[in-house]
Amino acid sequence: MLETLDPTRLPIHGGDATTVIVTIDIDQLRKEAGIAQILGGTPITAAEARRLACTAGIIPAVLGGSSEVLDFGRKERFFTAAQRRALLLRSATCEAEGCDIPGTWAEAHHxxxxxQGGPTDLDNAALLCSHHHHRAHDAAYLHERLPNGDIRFTRRR
Incomplete structure (x- = not known):
């Protein structure tokens, strides 16, 4: 649901857009195949939680022993409308090699x-369609930026 609804069409509660809190145990966060929990919802993988955090209003809550909150994340990770317009000037389509999905349909990816400390700025941004954005967060794929600016995805062996 988070990936299919237009966030500008969602209701606003108390001045803040609807936000989902995802909890994850510190040991699970450290595992590539760790499990996270959407508060009041079903389990998802840690990788899925990291990918959704790119574009959805998700706040991660990292828990230690006895459900002690070790870190409660922040939402400032989102690219602004002005940054997205600048990305569209740079790339009219998804930046994956050979992909022609319009950039207006793409997601801004860190x-x-x-x-991991990556800044929310244009030098650290890529416009990726949903398919390639999933690949960017899939441990089965490597990705590299080519000299022409395209991003090449290759399956790990």
Whole structure:
């Protein structure tokens, strides 16, 4: 649902857009195949939580022993409307090699993950269609930026 609804058409509660809190145990976060929990919802993988955090109003809550909150994330990771317009000037389509999905349908992706300290700026941004954005967060694929600016995805062996 988070990936299919237009966030500008969602209701606003108390001045804030609807937000989903995802909880994850610190040990699970450290695992590539760790499990997270949408508050009041069903389990998802840690990788899925990291990917959804790129575009959805998700706040991660990292838990230690006895459900002690170790870190409660922030939402400032989103690219602004002005940054998205600048990305569209740079790339009219998805930046994946050979992809022609319009950039207006693409998602702004942090090249260095926001959770890993990657800044929310144009030098760290890529416009990726949903298909390639999933690949960018899939450990089965490597991705590299080519000299012409395209992003090449290759399956790990």
């Amino acid at each position: 090249w260095i993950e926001w959770a």
